[in-house]
Amino acid sequence: MESVGSIIAYVVIALSIIIFSVLAVTTRKILRAATYLLFALFATAAIYFSLDYEFLGAVQIAVYAGGIVVLFVFSILLTSHPGDNSARLASKKRVSGLIAAIAMLLVSGYVLISRCIGVAEPAMQSIDMQKVGATLMGTGHGEYLLPFEAISVLLLACIIGGIVVARKR
Amino acid sequence: MEKTMLCYLIPSLIMFCCGVYGFITRKNMIAILISLELMLNSVDINFVVFNRFLFPGSMEGMFFTLFAIAIAAAETALAIAIIINVFRSVKNVDVEEVSKMKF
Numbered sequence: 001m002e003s004v005g006s007i008i009a010y011v012v013i014a015l016s017i018i019i020f021s022v023l024a025v026t027t028r029k030i031l032r033a034a035t036y037l038l039f040a041l042f043a044t045a046a047i048y049f050s051l052d053y054e055f056l057g058a059v060q061i062a063v064y065a066g067g068i069v070v071l072f073v074f075s076i077l078l079t080s081h082p083g084d085n086s087a088r089l090a091s092k093k094r095v096s097g098l099i100a101a102i103a104m105l106l107v108s109g110y111v112l113i114s115r116c117i118g119v120a121e122p123a124m125q126s127i128d129m130q131k132v133g134a135t136l137m138g139t140g141h142g143e144y145l146l147p148f149e150a151i152s153v154l155l156l157a158c159i160i161g162g163i164v165v166a167r168k169r
Numbered sequence: 170m171e172k173t174m175l176c177y178l179i180p181s182l183i184m185f186c187c188g189v190y191g192f193i194t195r196k197n198m199i200a201i202l203i204s205l206e207l208m209l210n211s212v213d214i215n216f217v218v219f220n221r222f223l224f225p226g227s228m229e230g231m232f233f234t235l236f237a238i239a240i241a242a243a244e245t246a247l248a249i250a251i252i253i254n255v256f257r258s259v260k261n262v263d264v265e266e267v268s269k270m271k272f
Contacts, residue, residue, distance in 0.1 A: 002171065002172060006172075007172075010172060010176065013180075014176070014177075014179075014180045017180040017181075017183075017184055018180055018183050018184070021183065021184040021187040021188070021207050022183075022187055024187070024191070024203060024204075024207060025187045025188070025190055025191030025194075025195070025200075025203075025204055025207070030197055030199060030200055033200055033203050034199075034203060037203050037206060037207065040184065040207065040210070041206075041210060044210055044213070044214060047177065047214060047217075048217060051177075051217060051218070051221045052221070053217060053221070053231055055231075056217065056231055056234060056235065059235060059238060060213075060238065063238050063239070063242050064206075064210070064238065064241075064242075067242055068206065068241070068242055068245050071245060071246060071249055072199065072202070072203065072245075072249075075199055075249045075252060075253060076199055078253060078256070079199065079252065079253065079256045079262045080197070080199075080262065086195075086196065086197055086200070087196070089194055093193070093194050094194055096193060097189075097190045097191075097193035097194035098190065100189055100190070100193055101186040101187070101189045101190035101193075102186070104185075104186050104189060105182065105183065105186040108182050109179070109182060112175060112178055112179070112182065113175065116173075116174060116175050116178065119173055119174050119222045119223065120171050120172075120173060121171075121172055121173075121221070121222060122221075122222065122225045123225070124221065124225040124226075127228060127231070131228075132228075135228060135232070136232070142227070142228075142229070144232050144236075147232075147236055151236055151239050151240070154239075154240065154243055155239065155243055158243035158244075158246055158247050161247055161250070162246050162247055162250040165247070165250040165251055165254050166250035166251075166253050166254055168257075
């Protein structure tokens with residue numbers, strides 16, 4: 001049995017994830033879509049916090065909500081008039097998209113509900129920063145120095161690629 | 170009422186299906202990228218939830234999500250650079266207008 005407060009918090013988080021992700025793909029103003037995406041990302045960070053992954057929640061807010069959404073907003077302001085509505089969808093395209101999404105929802109939802117055992121939330125100590133850092137920097141079993149270095153090279157390649165692609169000739 | 174794994178997997182599934190719908194129906198390139206972010210984000214939620222509920226002692230899912238977030242940020246930055254470049258040469262970000270490999 002859980003406390004009423006945690007259940008209310010869970011319901012708010014789940015509802016905001018569902019509502020804001022539906023709104024982000026159905027609204028016709030592109031700047032509003034970016035704003036709803038921001039709220040959905042915040043709700044995801046709240047899920048991470050409620051599952052005791054504080055570091056992950058902080059990274060989610062800093063990188064996604066702080067970095068990526070700002071990039072989106074800047075590129076939207078650079079490429080389109082923010083007040084404009086996008087053109088109405090052709091009904092054929094909308095039907096095909098709806099069929100794909102709903103078929104996937106039904107199949108995966110059926111599999112989940114029929115196969116997923118109801119595991120209760122096991123007790124876990126929240127992971128402290130020291131352990132995160134040691135695991136990220138270690139070279140032993142289950143430690144992640146090599147992917148960390150690989151991703152730093154990837155980010156460098158991404159910076160150079162971004163500059164080369166977007167610069168004025 | 171107990172919170173089980175399903176309580177977190179179902180919202181993430183709905184988020185992924187919204188991403189699929191947006192990816193198919195949108196025409197603006199940036200809106201397509203927004204749908205892509207929704208899909209990536211729901212997959213991240215799944216990693217974390219499986220890690221938390223099935224293997225609470227280990228941290229594999231958390232680190233996989235950490236790296237996935239970094240790669241998603243890199244991918245978005247590069248895609249936006251490409252979109253701005255396309256906008257500069259075609260004056261449009263509509264996927265149906267951009268049909269020529271123009272230089």
